[in-house]
Amino acid sequence: MCSTVARTGLSRSWSSLHQHPAHGVAITGAKNWFLSADWSVHNHQQKRGNSRQATGMAGHVSPYIRIPFFHERGPGVGIDLSLQERLDELFHKRNNKKLIDIGFKRKEAKDSSFKNLKQHSRTLEMEKAAREGTLEVSLEEVNEVVVSSGEIFNSIYKAAQLYGVYEDLFREGYFHPCVNLDIAYAKEDDMMVPVYRGNIIKPREAAVQPEVTWSSKDDDIWCLVLTSLDSHLSQEDMEYNHWMVANIKGSDLSSGEEVFSYMQPFPPQGTGFHRFAFVLYKQEAPIDVSTFTHEKNTTNLSERTFSTYDFYQAHQENLTPAGLAFFQSDWDSSLRDFFHNTLIMKEPKYEYEFMPPYIQPWNRFEMRDRESVTKGFNEFLDEHRDPKDIEKEVLLKKLAHTHPYKGDTEGYMKYPLAHADDYQSYIPAPIGEKPFTKKTSKRVPSWRMEQIIKEKMKKGYYSSTDHSSLRRDPMLSE
Template identity: 40%
Template structure:
């Protein structure tokens, strides 16, 4: 299109982008943002609220002498032809206890921290805080049959297997004081952002749990039916000295409301006196003993079920094609009315003083009236063969 303006020609040309004969909407690639820029904008998180803080002890640095000795030991093993031959023949025997000890002294604490992050343990305990469990915390439940069930990092333990306080073990001398807590992260009945404290023992001299100050007596796990797996976390804190926590004494006769606990607020208040160093946790879901627990505390057992939304029904059609008439119409009827009709039909042929008639030996061999529609014939055949809804009543 050309326009004359003061003796000069001005060209006004409108360019359009075309791709395979279609117009492209939006900005051209030379002006639009890249996928990386868009993802960075969508996934933006404020560093003030997302920066993680290490609240535990710093990582122990391996001395140069230990590192050199370890490298020499590895070289010696790799150069041993006898070990290589045994490994090739699948005859090499390895002491698993030595392997576990080596793992705990090297990469074990970092692996435990990664697993705890996967389960959201640190996030729900301390918010932005986390720690590396440098000290191995061993927790065992006595199964009363000369066997013990260990608490590892997320293994499943049933409520019936954790009725009594567990055995807690860790390396310590008699000159240190410790605090052990057992927290349920998912079981609070009234407040979703709070927890229940199941066990709290403080001022433990060395490894003598029985000599510590019990602020909360042990309470067995009670995951409610329909709530899935609950996370029960044991945390070991090392004290700088004797600490008198500002917490009320909780006994077995105390209510569940008195066991409401917020680990983040409690640790923030006492962070100058304690430092987390050990971690162990397990998962627990409902079994029959949970019902007994609520019966003992005179409380009705809460049962949770998923509230499914009503199924979507299309508007009724005047002539539904390729759909059985009776099944199509039953979608828009009250299910109670349908069951009532089946029940009345079933009771119609019942006589309390006579034996029921014998079933048809060959149900499909008995002909149905020719005037009966196809959908009703199929309905009668299902009743004869006892298929479908006739078995629900």
């Protein structure tokens, strides 16, 4: 009854609440006799004093005569925020951030060959050839259609948004790629490792400068930059410049001025995957690279520290991003030599520090927990051991009674206590003296006896040793 009255009488607006002498506010719509009852109980408690807690009926206010306030009840139905509303409130600034298009104006593709390709794929002839397995499709023609239709640029744009490339490179800026970057790393046996949009390339595969091509007019000027978005070891929101060539004429990389020579990716061990982005800028005029005073083949990471946002902000009048390609890379064993001999530094390694699990002390028992009372001291010590050591010990015992053709040679002992005398010995009494009682002269401790019984019954750690025959090849068992 109390909760019902509180729901109907409670109002979330402070303008509808009136002062009450007992608690400071009164609830609009509540009955007078409810308020008078609450007021009488409050007066009774004030007379008794606040030196100690009231006992008896005075210390326990009946819920049927007291109306709970809003801070005791919590918000009503429909007032709590949903998970999506909480996330929107948490990332309000990020979601409402005004984004700026810093690229070229996006044009709709006039070439309808992509639509024509879909229409031709539904023809009966191609359908019949596909069913018969004789359909041949030229990948070069398909690639040309995807590029000319602009579908490849939409895929790059969506992938860059998904991986947060625009946000980490240009903050509030973004652009729609309009120039297709064809990037590939050379591998042994004339194999190539291409860079698409977020594919994984190992550091040993990206150790040598890649081959980069794009279509361009002869009088166009370009700038190519390769940066790592996640690899900086000391400064937050900063990058390492792995490669930078400015003032490129046409698509000839050799005609440009190399500001930074190529440096391979070096994600430290334990840091997961790092993003590496190629950005191709269209230049309106040549850029003065004399402001970079370092050597182009420097291996000093402090000199390689770079910010794409600051670089673009300083040259935004002459630069317009037009092409984008990026890949991911994580640690491999080839970086050990790179850190020691190229960067001349100790290889950094990162790992998570997990808190050790809480283990109840041996001398603390709870009589309600039957397992803790009957647990042996050896099982308590096993909680502090490496689980791999326990598994190794159990495996060795399993192999000791396993035949390669017959399987388990020990079998299962259904009643191990019936054979307790077979594996238990007693301390012999001196010659001529009365023998000791069996209860006080056992050589095998009780906890060891219990462990033997569990081992015989294939319980606890030894449950994995319960098998009758080995796994065999299905082809040989027929």
